[in-house]
Amino acid sequence: MTHHLGANQYGKAETRVVRIVRDSPVHEIRDLNVSTTLRGDFAAAHVAGDQAAVLPTDTQKNTAFAYAKLHGVDSPEDYALALARRLLDACPAARQAQVRVEQYAWDRIGDHSFVRRGGGVRTAVVTVGPDEAHVLSGVEDLVLLNTTDSEFKGFLRDEFTTLAEADDRILATALVARWRHTTTDAGRETDWNASYDAALATLLSTFAGTYSRALQETLHAMGGALLDAQDGLAEVRFSAPNKHHFLVDFSPFRVDGLTNEGEVFVAADRPYGLIEAQVVRDDAPPAGDAWLGVPGFC
Numbered sequence: 001m002t003h004h005l006g007a008n009q010y011g012k013a014e015t016r017v018v019r020i021v022r023d024s025p026v027h028e029i030r031d032l033n034v035s036t037t038l039r040g041d042f043a044a045a046h047v048a049g050d051q052a053a054v055l056p057t058d059t060q061k062n063t064a065f066a067y068a069k070l071h072g073v074d075s076p077e078d079y080a081l082a083l084a085r086r087l088l089d090a091c092p093a094a095r096q097a098q099v100r101v102e103q104y105a106w107d108r109i110g111d112h113s114f115v116r117r118g119g120g121v122r123t124a125v126v127t128v129g130p131d132e133a134h135v136l137s138g139v140e141d142l143v144l145l146n147t148t149d150s151e152f153k154g155f156l157r158d159e160f161t162t163l164a165e166a167d168d169r170i171l172a173t174a175l176v177a178r179w180r181h182t183t184t185d186a187g188r189e190t191d192w193n194a195s196y197d198a199a200l201a202t203l204l205s206t207f208a209g210t211y212s213r214a215l216q217e218t219l220h221a222m223g224g225a226l227l228d229a230q231d232g233l234a235e236v237r238f239s240a241p242n243k244h245h246f247l248v249d250f251s252p253f254r255v256d257g258l259t260n261e262g263e264v265f266v267a268a269d270r271p272y273g274l275i276e277a278q279v280v281r282d283d284a285p286p287a288g289d290a291w292l293g294v295p296g297f298c
Ligand SMILES: O=c1[nH]c(=O)c2[nH]c(=O)[nH]c2[nH]1
Pocket: 152, 163, 213, 214, 215, 216, 242, 273, 275
């Protein structure tokens, strides 16, 4: 059977580039999913195993990170044009470079704190029997990010520990939180909607306003603030993935003056730390079966 090489293209898909602008105390965030593709004469790589014309997809990824710093991300269009032109220049065999960008929108909740737009699904679980009734309110997929005021240091080390101490890292999570009400009275002072709105506001402001020595400490602070703010709550439970953002190492790049001062990160999707904690009012009434069948908590 005879055959020949038809259409082909190659590139790096879904590089998760997070660019923080931290020239002033009011930080900006650009959160991108970047895919690059080169098209051109790459026949030798396919038919003869010859990579001489191939700009590695790894290089394309590195260029996506470097350009987030060198060019910046005013808009995804502007960034994508600069990146595509660079890739085309860097790869003589390429006839076209295509760059596709998805940009995730964040809303500001503090000078260096953000909540992902469109996140935050409100939840309610009620359990009713002849002699008891329980109400759990909550929120899930509430994606929060602090660009500073987060460290992780002084942890236990053994022969497998390689993690560097972090003085100033990004702290991000996709929070699941549920809180148990002490009453189901129709005549309660606050209505459910007002209680939920206030709870969400407390969670956001506490996340934004708390210096974090670990996600564990942040969750404890958020739970405490929620119980302090609303007498009618008995306890709160959190499940919080630690959405790691790793500083991209620019030092191997051969570009004069290219430094990364906490400005360009790769957002890793897995594995992730999973931090879960319950904060309980001292005199909380028993939970009974309120949590029975509610997944995802310790
Ligand atoms: O806030 C954190 N808590 C941890 O328990 C932990 N473990 C880790 O590797 N990084 C972090 N960050």
